[in-house]
Amino acid sequence: MNRIPFEGVIAYPITPFDDQDRVDLPLFRSLLERLVISGANGIAPLGSTGVLPYLRREEEEALTEATLQQVDGRLPVLVGVSHLTTADTIYHARFAEKAGAAAVMILPMSYWKLSDEEIFRHYESVAQAINIPIMAYNNPATSGLDMSPALLRRLLGIDNVTMIKESSGDIHRMHLLQQMLGDDAALYNGSNPMALAAFAAGARGWCTAAPNLVPEQNNALYQAIRQNDLARAQASFTQQAGLLRFMVAKGLPRVVQAGLELRGIPSGGLRKPLLPLSADEKNTLQELLKACS
Amino acid sequence: MNRIPFEGVIAYPITPFDDQDRVDLPLFRSLLERLVISGANGIAPLGSTGVLPYLRREEEEALTEATLQQVDGRLPVLVGVSHLTTADTIYHARFAEKAGAAAVMILPMSYWKLSDEEIFRHYESVAQAINIPIMAYNNPATSGLDMSPALLRRLLGIDNVTMIKESSGDIHRMHLLQQMLGDDAALYNGSNPMALAAFAAGARGWCTAAPNLVPEQNNALYQAIRQNDLARAQASFTQQAGLLRFMVAKGLPRVVQAGLELRGIPSGGLRKPLLPLSADEKNTLQELLKACS
Amino acid sequence: MNRIPFEGVIAYPITPFDDQDRVDLPLFRSLLERLVISGANGIAPLGSTGVLPYLRREEEEALTEATLQQVDGRLPVLVGVSHLTTADTIYHARFAEKAGAAAVMILPMSYWKLSDEEIFRHYESVAQAINIPIMAYNNPATSGLDMSPALLRRLLGIDNVTMIKESSGDIHRMHLLQQMLGDDAALYNGSNPMALAAFAAGARGWCTAAPNLVPEQNNALYQAIRQNDLARAQASFTQQAGLLRFMVAKGLPRVVQAGLELRGIPSGGLRKPLLPLSADEKNTLQELLKACS
Amino acid sequence: MNRIPFEGVIAYPITPFDDQDRVDLPLFRSLLERLVISGANGIAPLGSTGVLPYLRREEEEALTEATLQQVDGRLPVLVGVSHLTTADTIYHARFAEKAGAAAVMILPMSYWKLSDEEIFRHYESVAQAINIPIMAYNNPATSGLDMSPALLRRLLGIDNVTMIKESSGDIHRMHLLQQMLGDDAALYNGSNPMALAAFAAGARGWCTAAPNLVPEQNNALYQAIRQNDLARAQASFTQQAGLLRFMVAKGLPRVVQAGLELRGIPSGGLRKPLLPLSADEKNTLQELLKACS
Known part of the structure; x- marks a missing residue:
């Protein structure tokens, strides 16, 4: 097993829906193909961008399989399998492994704030159930849980927890992790507006939905680094920073969907309660896309 | 339709699990019966206390039906139907209505931060699909969304959104809502440590898991008010305040489960990742329970 | 020495300035006299309302002496002596004692965040230098320091630290202090919009600038309690809550100055950088004052 | 007038006190001389590091004059003149100009939260009273006021407000300012643990007390950039990051004083309520200093 299969730009596809609120798999594959040939270094379906928490079990399975088939070994695939219960997380982690994922990404979803012990046992249980590496994902804004550097270090003691994705958006945290974990640390940044600062701090990769819209610019930033x-x-960063901020402010799936539409690329619909960007927001997005080119 | 069927102490049952991680329905009904005869003024299954987000569809349905059968009209029942997608929320709201619920409670679950417009449309869609009243529930800590007083007022403009439950734990918010919404407002407090202050501010009811452990004390506070x-x-509040703070700090289902056990009442198990209280925490809980009596 | 000389409504005068940015002592005395005969239970010059941090040493001394002379024993006087350095705090505490103050109020002013040990030594040094009681004052918003309940309890171990004023605006804090410190605790609330909730929680007094504008309403709330x-x-609280919120939102000295002006009472000027309320703000204030009567 | 006289490492001296709590001017000059010959690009007395808010008027004047005499034109001098009242700020800004300062630094000290208009008028009044440039300083943690990027841009419209120092410690803020203000912006970073990220974002200088202890390392970071x-x-940053974080966590004057002592350099005492580092803290500091070399 390649313990650290990712570096550079890791691209997150959206999950498109048809008029009947069903996942549009053919469209998903065509959007995915754009990412695969965009120059990205990895592909990550079923993340926040892919609205994982809004999907049903059979939809997740279909998207996982479609991704692995479409990518077909050209890039390593990181499948999001975050679920509220440990049992569901294990179920989907095994499914992803069987389908051929290089690794799984796990956010400790909370409803009830979990204790450090509960989070540790959760990761440990999933890790024991699979034989591929796990990327532990810290994103207080979406998960409601902020995993401390000390807890993340403890998680790395679990054999196949080998990578950490930080999306707290706090550069001090990234520096501290880098220092606590040393050169071996495989740190990934998931905060788009912090892309430059995180690379400067030593992040190994950038997990981002931006390659759906401006892949050349995203890749150029990584190459310069x-x-x-x-x-x-x-x-490079200054050119795309406005767009990156907007994507986070308005929500990744909403902005990607609107941006593709503005570029004349079929992008499907969103699942409610998510609504399309307003006309004003689309105008702003149009300007921000222009500023990138 | 009784537009405001709740007042006073509204009691939240836990959802017990058996050794196989299955919902233990007979035990649920026996714990529920304790609440029904405890002097509470209403019953609210499938809330945070009932670990709604950790349940599967068929489990939710079984718990909803079991509750309505067991309560059998002795108290009004408020069923939690909060789901991430609008479609799932509608599905369960209809199910609860058909089963005989007096009202449904809806927390705007977020993964992506929803805009005010998205939240409004979400409630509106559910409201149009049912004929029983809705209690809109604001709980930034668990939902990740903080509905402003202005948005809550807008929600009350939807015909069958008639009640508001506030769990932000900020007394200023409760005062402001009371003032903005006037005497007609049906405001409920969901923050246990704020029980006294919220009643003093004019809250009509107290949504709480505490009657699982200290119903006499909870009822006594309401009667004094x-x-x-x-x-x-x-x-009365001073006597139970320590316990109320502990319940919130350690998580309602975990504390109720341990507290019942300490009292010699079968309470089932928790669903992972939730873990039982530690031995130290149980000792503290024991002391806090003693302080209430 | 009366160790706890205050209860009920403790009124805070503003410090008026003349056209030359000098303290207008005759006007101060006339505004002070209004408070003395307003029904308040205590008088507290040189607080935030009296813009203590904006004053020079000789101005502080003149205001302290003017207050004690004008009140002339009719009410107990609580003099604010908060200064950044321990030496300055001691100097002014001694001055206040000599002038006849019943007690001094001390906020641990910070520029550098002080450690608990630094705060404790600060209070201890002042306490040893005087023979009147000290009210320790917690106000994170103005001082930049939040003294924990544990630290406040430790401060009460200093012989003449006998009273605590809490202005964090968090009702949970007030409840917790009440419980930790027990019935002997002399707790005072300094957050105007929390006046009702703090009294309900057991606060002994309300430190407020509101009696400059609506003393009857403030007193009525306390009498009802x-x-x-x-x-x-x-x-009573509901009637005045809008004004209390506005006073905090716009700054006590600015609102009191404008409110007196609206009532036709000479109120002097503010010291820059403070500016008078805008015309729009004065209109809002006018409405809020009407709502109180 | 050189409108932007600073770049690179701008070094902040501490203010040493003798046994009688008096400013020790000869020691100040000797510590200052170390900074002047350390390779720093500018000198900034009477900042937070120099405990400006704890000083009396005559002490400030003496320190200002001593600095300009000692530096004697070898480096540009940035004098801190932040005061709560506009009148005092003007007084000291004029004094600094007369003494030969290249610019003054102004933090909008708050006790009462100032409105944007009050802050703008404050800067405008000072700017009109002097003929040297002003560095506007945003430091929410010490001042209690967070000046928005929009307000900072407005301040730059005042003729001699030409530089901005940002110490909010938020890298997103630095990027946003850089983008809003464009290439002409003279942005300085005042958050030590953000030194690398801020330079990567385009900051022109680093305002820091660290050259009192590790000037070579500080200069090396800037040269690499x-x-x-x-x-x-x-x-370079990784080597010194631990020390930089510790300096901020424990307070710049306390850490510099202890660090000089550890290096065998006379450093004088602190003014109370500030206390020396504890023995444990000194041991930690010793380790952190070793890690830098």
């Missing part, structure tokens, strides 16, 4: 060219990275 | 006896209400 | 009449207290 | 060598900047 790889080439140790801070000035170029700064210029 | 009804009799306009602040000094007695204060004394 | 003393008579254990919650319904009347609630009605 | 100037040479567009991100990898070296990252390595």
Whole structure:
């Protein structure tokens, strides 16, 4: 098993719905194909961008299988399997492994605030049930739980928890993790507006929905970092920063869906309660897309 | 339709699980019966206390039906039907109505932060699909969304949204709502440690899991308020405040489960990732229960 | 020494300035006289309302002496002596004692966040330098420091620290202090919009600038509480709550100054950078004052 | 007038006190001289590090004059003149200009939360009274006021407000300011643990007390940035990050005082309520200093 199969730009597809509120699998595959050939270094279905929490079990399974078939080994695939109960998380982690995922990503979804012990046991139980690596994901804004650096370090003690994705949006946290975990740490940044700062801090990858809209710019930022060219990275980031902020402010699936539409690419519909961007918001998005090119 | 069927102490049952992680329906009914005869003024299954988000569809349906059968008209029943998608919320709201619920409670569950418009449309869609009243529920800590007083007022403009439950735990919010909504407002407090202050501010009811453990004390507080006896209400609250704080700090289902066990009442198990209280926590709980009697 | 000389409504005068930015002592005395005969139970010059931090040493001394002379024993006087350095705090505490203050109020002003040990030593040093009681004052919003209930309890171990004023605006804090400190605790509420909830929680007094504008209403709330009449207290509070919120939102000295002006009472000017309320704000204030009567 | 006289590392001296709590001017000058020859690009007395708010008027004047005499034109000097009242701020800004300061730094000290209009008028009044540039300083943690990017942009419309120092510690804020203000913006970072991220975001300078202890490391970070060598900047930052975090956590004057002492350099005493670091804290600091070398 490749313990750390990801680096660079890890692209998150949206999940498109048809008029009857059903997942549109053919459209999903065509949107996915755009990401695969965009220059991204990895593919991550069923994340926040893919509205995982809004899906039913059979939909998740169909999307997992469709992704692995479509990608067909061209890039490593990171499948989101976060669920509220430990049992459901294990179920979907096993499904993803069987389907061929390189790793699974797990956010400790909370309704009740979980204790550190509860979170640890949750990861441990899932880890024991599969043989592929796990990316532990910290995102207080969507999960309602903020995993401390100390807890994340403890999670890395579980054999196949090998990667950490940080989306708290706090650069101090990223620095602290980098320092606590050392050079071996496989840290990934999930906060789009912090893309430059996180790379500067040493993040190994950037988990992002932006390649659905501006893949060249996203890749250019990563290439500048790889080439140790801070000035170029700064210029690249400045160009796309407005869009990255807007994506987070308005919600990734909503902005990606509208952005694809503005570019003339069929993007399907959203599942309610999510609503399309308003006309004003679409105008703003249009301007921000122009600023990137 | 009784537009405002609730007042006073509204009691929340837990959902017990057996060794196989299955909902233990007979035990649920026996725990429910304790609440029905405890002096509470209403019963609310499938709330946070009942770990609604951790349940599968068929489990929710079984619990809803079991509740209505067991209560059998002795008290009004408020069924929690909060789901992430609008479609699922409608499905369960209709089910609850058919089963005989007096009203449904809806928390705007978020994964993506919803806009005010998205929240409004969500409630409106559910309201149009049923003919019983809705209690809109604001609980930023568990839902990740904080509905402003202005949005709550807008929701009350939907015909069968008639009640508001506030669990932000901020007394200023309760005062402001009371003032904005006037005497007609049916405001309910869902923050246990704010029980006295919310009643003093004019709340019509107290949504609480505490009657699973100390129903006499909970009822006594409400009776003192009804009799306009602040000094007695204060004394009653002071007696139970430690327990109420502990329940919130450690999680309602975990504390109720442990508290029943301490009292020698079969309480079943929790669904993972939730874990039982530690030995130390149980000792603390034991002391807090003693302080109430 | 009367260790707990205050209860009920403790009124805070503003400090008026003349055209030359000098303290207008005659006007101060006339505004102070209004408070003394308003029915308040205590007088507290040189608080936030009196813009203590904006004053020079000689101005503080003049205001302290003017207050004690004008009140002339009719009510107990609580002089604010909060300063950034321990040496300055001691200097002014001694001055207040000599002038005849019943007690001094001390907020642990911070620029650098002080440790608990630094705060404790600060109070201890002042306490040892005087023979009148000290009211320890917690107000995170103005001081930048939030003293925990544990620290406040430790402060009460200093012989002449006998009273606590809480202005964090969090009702849970008030309940917790009440419980930790027991019946002997002399707790005062400094958050105007929490006046009802704090009295309901057992606060002994209400530190407020509101009697400059609506003393009858403030006194009526306290009388209802003393008579254990919650319904009347609630009605009284509801009447004045809009004004109390506005006073906090716009700043006590600015609102009192404008409110006196609206009532045709000479109120002097503010010291810059403070600016008078805008015309719109004055209109709102006018409405809120009407609502109180 | 040089409108933007600062770039790179701007070093902040502490203010040492003698046994009698008097400013020790000879010691101040000797500590200052260490900074001048340390390779720093500018000197900034009477900042937070210099405990400006704890000083008396005559002490401020003496420190201002001593600084300008000692530096003697070798580096540009930025004098802190932040005061609660507009009148006092003007007084000290004029004093600094007369003494030869290249610019003054102004934090909008609040006791009462100031409105945007009050803050704007405050800066405008000071700006009109002097002929040297002003660095507007945003530091919510110490001032209690958070100036929005929109307000900062408005302040830059005042003729001699030409520089902005940001210490909110939020990298998103730095990026947003950079984007809103464009290439002309003279942005300085005042958050030590954000030194790398802020330079990566385009900050022109780093306002820091760290050169009192580890000037070579601070300068090395800046040189790596100037040479567009991100990898070296990252390595340099990682080496000193632990110390930088500790300095902020424990308070700049306390840590600098203890660190000088540990290095065998006379550092004087602190003014109460500030207390020296504890023995444990000194041990930690010793380790952190070692890690830098």
